[in-house]
Amino acid sequence: MTERTPTRVQVASQSDDLEVARDFLAEAYAGNEWQADRTDAPFRFGFRAVGDDSMTLRSIRFDGHLSGVMTPSDDFVVQWTTRGRATITAQDDDPIVMEPGRPQLWPQGGAAFDYRDYDQRLVQVNRAALQEVAGERGTAPDALALDHRVRPDDRALQVWQNAVRLISHTVGDGKASPLLQAEMGRLGALALLELYPVVSKTLPDELLLPRNAHLRRAVEYVHEHCHLPITSTDLARVASLSLRALQHAFQRTFDCSPNSYIRRVRLDRVRDDLLAGDPASTSIAEVAKHWGFGHAGRFSASYLQQHGEYPRETLRRAA
Known part of the structure; x- marks a missing residue:
């Protein structure tokens, strides 16, 4: 069977017309109910995307107020702002106020957003590409789910930031060979799975309670990394618990060590x-x-x- 070469993506746009910028973004992201208004800053808009249909790096500059609703998407999008104010709100969730420089997974089920005078960076990974990498770790395609409410720890953030720097340096000019672009896409998928481990659909409802957040991190780590030689000490570190507290939590919840x-x-x-x-x-x-x-x-x-x-x-x- 002949493998398909991913289609290269290289898009750039800029404008000082507020409505043109709003319509461009609404079409690019299949959004609805989008509204744009001017702020005190002179309006400027810029957009750039580079990569292929498996993974793209994107940047947006919008000197104005932009709000609306993003519809559900099969792609996995990690975004972060470097300037401005940004809030996203998924259905039945509390609003998430973006912290400059800190990545945030976009809710798969869609969300409302409100951005003002912002610079934004995004890494967008196609579901099929992520399924392939997750499948090598034992995740069935229909079980691939990531939880945008998880707050990545410092180790995962460092892995992600290092990966994004390498990917940006390698493919940022849009001239990387298809093979090198594919390798960077795989690196992006791997870093994403470190940032937001796959959520097991078999986890008990009790783990969704806020008081069990530490235990949940340990359990999700097991489901995502059980192909590796992990130990109780590793889980205690991931959960930010002492070994004794971890053992007690597993015994209480699962009746086992x-x-x-x-x-x-x-x-x-x-x-x-x-x-x-x-x-x-x-x-x-x-x-x-x-x-x-x-x-x-x-x-x-x-x-x-x-x-x-x-x-x-x-x-x-x-x-």
Whole structure:
């Protein structure tokens, strides 16, 4: 099968006409109910986008007041302002006041916004591109969901900022080769998944409560990084909890230790791989080793206890 070469994107626009600028942005972002007004500053508008249809870097300058509603989008957009005031409000959410220089994931379900005299930077990643990278970490395409309400920690912010600097330097002039552009797109997707880990659809509702925010970060980290050699100490660091507090939280919520929870998630991933495998060619032992289970007897017993059947029975039912 021949792979399609992504279509290059290179757009630039500027204007001193308020209505022209408003209409340009409304069309570019499929918005509605957009309103634009002048402020005390002389009106100036500039827009630039560079990249391809998998990932683009964008910048906007708007010396005026702009408000409206963005409709739901399949793309994942991380934005941050370097100047001005900006507020976004998703349905049933409290308003998010943008902090200059701090990235914010745009709500997938759409949101209202209110910006004034601002400079904005954006990284826009296509859903299919992010699904491909997330799939390598064990996330099924229909399970890809990121939570815009998460506040990234300092480590994730540093990873993101370093990645964006490299991407901007590499593709900012619009002359990068398709191969190099593709590599930068992959880097952008990886950095985005570090900034906003995939939200598991199987998390208990209790984790959505504000008092469980620390535990939720640890649990989401497990679901996103269970293919890596993570430990309870890693989870305590991610959750900003002491090891003892982390263990107590897991015991209270899941009736197990953090390490046991990691094993549960990995056993779920084993089951997913077996159900997606070919009974004639899939090696149960290799799948088990891939998810960190080296002892066949203990693995089989743990799998039976969690899933109510032996791995070979699951594989026989694979489509």
